[in-house]
């Protein structure tokens with residue numbers, strides 16, 4: 001693949017992946033999306049001026065070159081040696097076909113995203129590194145490791161609560177934990193104007209994708 005001049009932050013941006021039938025199946029990052037494009041396994045799906053266009057790696061590079069002249073600051077660029085490539089937002093797999101992954105993964109990242117990185121006891125926001133997961137009803141009392149019994153908690157609140165229930169510790173939950181209807185990370189992304197073009201493909205309540 002063409003050499004990338006410097007580590008570009010744009011390589012870590014998110015890209016929506018559609019299957020051949022234009023059904024959203026996955027979210028990946030720009031780095032992996034470019035690999036798929038370069039190997040002709042995917043094409044860029046781009047919506048501009050009321051029209052969809054599909055682009056191979058080469059034609060996307062040509063379009064990028066044209067747009068680079070205009071230097072639209074709203075775009076994210078990958079700068080390589082002697083070329084600039086616009087970061088794609090949506091790609092479509094042209095080979096394999098699979099449906100969306102079923103179910104929403106229950107993991108730390110999704111719990112943090114559901115709770116918006118907010119300690120569910122004191123209500124303050126924290127970076128992920130300063131948050132822990134808390135069993136609302138402690139495991140020693142038969143509390144399950146589930147969407148309904150796990151919340152984000154800051155270290156101070158977690159220590160203060162100890163092995164007690166919220167009632168015993170006289171701590172109140174900011175919000176009752178529930179299983180989200182769709183990927184909370186995806187919901188966060190959709191709130192970002194950068195990913196506005198995804199909405200054309202993901203306006204379905206049942207839609208749940210995993211994010212890498």
Ligand SMILES: [Zn+2]
Pocket residue numbers: 119120121122123124153154155156157158
């Ligand atoms: Zn707290």
